[in-house]
Amino acid sequence: MSDVIKLISPVDGSVYAERPALEEAAVEKIVSAARRAQAGWAATPIAERVAYCENALEALKAMNDDVVPELAWQMGRPIRYGGEMGGTIERTEYCASIAEEALADIERTDKPGFRRYLRRVPLGIVMVIAPWNYPFMTAVNTIMPALMAGNVVVLKHAAQTLLVGERLAKAFEIAGLPKDVFQNIVLTHGGTEKLLGSGVIDHVNFTGSVGGGRAIEKALAGTFATVGLELGGKDPAYVRADADLDYAIGNLVDGAFYNAGQCCCGIERVYVHESQFDRFVDGFVDLTKQYQLGNPLDEATTLGPMAQARFAAWVREQTDEALRKGAKAHIDVSAYSENKDGTPYLAPQVLTDVNHQMSVMREESFGPVVGIMKVKDDEEALQFMNDSPYGLTASIWSEDVEAAAAIGDRIETGTVFMNRCDYLDPALVWTGVKDTGKGAALSEIGFHNLTRPKSFHFRVEH
Template structure:
């Protein structure tokens, strides 16, 4: 894989401006697996300058949208040829179980590339409307400009595709900043983009730390920032963009609730929660880590959850049997363990898990899958995003109480309702204030459907037509036909 000594700036591999590097550590072994260049401010300047020139004077934003669609479809073909390699790289750099990497981290982004191309192919780039005041109105969609896209480590290729591909289809130029924990898959994407032979300057990839991200967000050459990360960091991004009157899209944190109605099957619900609550080893913003159970059948559902959590296989991400891998870093491991200790101090009952390493593991940044019950919804473990394999069970009295508890959080990203009665489930789902919901499943992250949150979970939407809208400006042109007389100078 290229890029271990160079940065991808303006569609080409170039020498970095500094000698600083990022050391990539495998979470399972705690051993270094690669080094990549760490960009400096001069590299950001160079990338933004290249993107600015490509947008202001280059051909990319001026191509017919069908030409950009064709190029993106070619990228999908190139991606498909390396999908297994992408899965291996992501499991190595961030510790996701290989079975999950192959599906969600690798194959799903490839399908998303094709889906976004389908959306752009059918998108109404120009629309004619009859104006109220008598003129015809032409509504035109135009690329917003230079995009600074910042992604976290937990779903690196998925989020790269979610931002990069719609922006390119819109005609934007992009400076992508992946997390320093997961730079290797980003460099793989850069290699694929290099093969497209795009016009100079269209794409740059700068894996970097928060200082690089802050500099990119504040750079005067950026027209829009698309950010995925924590709510605390999102507030800082929003403040910087607000001061510059710069467009911004934010996909932030969550503390989503799984509302289990009293007619749900305990075994089916518990099996579903293995994915809904613990996908990606619990490192997912949409994870349903608050489980709301009816008091009338509380013990049945708790017993089913205990059985599910106790049976989870934890260990080497490359073992096909592994269901829960390590945390991405030692810092994240310590953070999650701190929340487990906090839950015990708050008085929640710990039924499964804890702070010790899982059985049979002497190294690696692992956290045992943990289940708390009898949790008060006001406790920190029920209110704050832990980002690890920790589930909190909160009892409720009736449906009104369940909806109230589901909404009693600063977040509003996702959620789910579990019941065999779909009409009943939909009625409850419609009452919960959140951006996405699943019924008898976690939200499916369909590329044709808009994804995003309300409250402190974000601003704007990704995926679907709405995701493409986020990288476009709207221009309205009012047209009054000129009536030509038979004799302009005469009577």
């Protein structure tokens, strides 16, 4: 008898959906069908592959009115924010616009008598192990370029967002995608590890925890599959003395608390120049107090529950530890009636008098808490920003582009922002350093990571 994967809604703790996990024989059948489908799909012209993906996007757009409340039930994002369709559209459309160029042959014409060129060829079967926090956008980051590049895709979505995989499968079905080119599967962790260790998967893209990434690499050991890992983060912001303070406050509060802080590149720690510190904290706290914690299906709610109660418990633990060590809390959480221990409903919190001996400033929180520290200059800010095992993004708030660029060159991170945060630009590569993982998505480099280079060296005159 197969295991059952249950989706427990953070809204009320009910079982919102449940699906049987596939057994090994069924998985083998699916993967074998994918392998058979791949050759024909790779032989399909790029323009046609792109068109299928664009048609699937149109099908997804038509589902959005149903998807928005469905997402609220699955992972707690308030319906007032309208789901993820904007980012899904932007990333898919940009991917489609560069596919031909990114996958085009590179001709070497400097040697008479020869025809020499490099070609990008698909890897084969790409497995996407997608997370729950942005379940559509993170999935399409790999699914769309993988398909456009001629790979077939097997999607295993997070248990917390089971229905997203089904929505994506339905969209591709409506688009008329050839059979077995995209398949959505439901697996246990053990079943996933067994599939990865079987050697039949050519590339794996995983977004999730550092521990999850290590488990993926361990399962893949010896298979020689390529892998892309986006793992933990502790993304910092630095507010310089010359920053537009009101603008920085508005954007950083949103960057810290949107999606209940459950954002891969959300702001988790802020360093503020001493000349701006008091005014920044006052403004940041005042704006944070305007958040309305509650049921995500209520239009008035601006801060929904975290996806699971255990995630909220970790943030509470980090906050309590910081307070025991001398941090100051600026938000009276007792003012939020929904904020209750043992539930995923967690009030936002702003901490000062924090330091890097506190977990809240070093370990990923992935929730609605942010620590703010005073710094004396750029050098001290750099020291603190780099004092982390993670490196996904960092943001600098300044009116001096050259100074921001100089600081950015020295920050150990995959992306540096100036005067914005918590955003993925599909024209720029998405990558990380240190324990944040390896590999890359988006831009033409995303296509390159989903293909392999093949050289053609022909002597045409002899």
